[in-house]
Amino acid sequence: MNLIPLLLLGILVFPDAYASPIHIPAADTAVSASSASATASASATASAIECDACMFLANGLNQTVLHNPKVTALVTDNLEKMCALLPPSVQPLCSAAANQTAPVLLNHLGDFIATEGCTDLGVCHGERDSHS
Numbered sequence: 001m002n003l004i005p006l007l008l009l010g011i012l013v014f015p016d017a018y019a020s021p022i023h024i025p026a027a028d029t030a031v032s033a034s035s036a037s038a039t040a041s042a043s044a045t046a047s048a049i050e051c052d053a054c055m056f057l058a059n060g061l062n063q064t065v066l067h068n069p070k071v072t073a074l075v076t077d078n079l080e081k082m083c084a085l086l087p088p089s090v091q092p093l094c095s096a097a098a099n100q101t102a103p104v105l106l107n108h109l110g111d112f113i114a115t116e117g118c119t120d121l122g123v124c125h126g127e128r129d130s131h132s
Contacts (some may be wrong), residue, residue: 039067047125066110076102 065071076098083094118124 004006053117054123055114056119058114058117062110062114066106066113071123072103072106 064106079102080095083091083098086094
């Protein structure tokens with residue numbers, strides 16, 4: 001899955017979140033252990049926020065786009081148009097396959113994005129993978 005559409009969707013949903021980016025200072029070699037620990041904690045918090053935002057967007061994409069009957073109809077219609085380009089002997093088989101499999105594939109794709117998408121993008125790690 002490409003990260004660009006997900007980020008663009010995030011900008012549309014949360015425009016103010018991108019106005020002032022989170023800045024986490026890098027750990028200096030002369031920084032004390034408690035300051036380094038605080039920096040690591042801030043970094044972990046930023047990662048958790050990114051993971052939560054990604055999960056929110058992935059679930060929204062799943063529920064509002066990929067499980068949307070209008071989107072399913074659009075994809076099915078376009079697949080049927082492609083079937084019309086095939087030889088007449090296989091057009092009925094292609095059309096039947098488009099009508100039967102497109103909704104199932106879109107639903108599975110949406111479920112996969114909602115559950116595994118953020119992990120696959122590297123935004124969520126460890127125990128946060130199953131967070132929803």
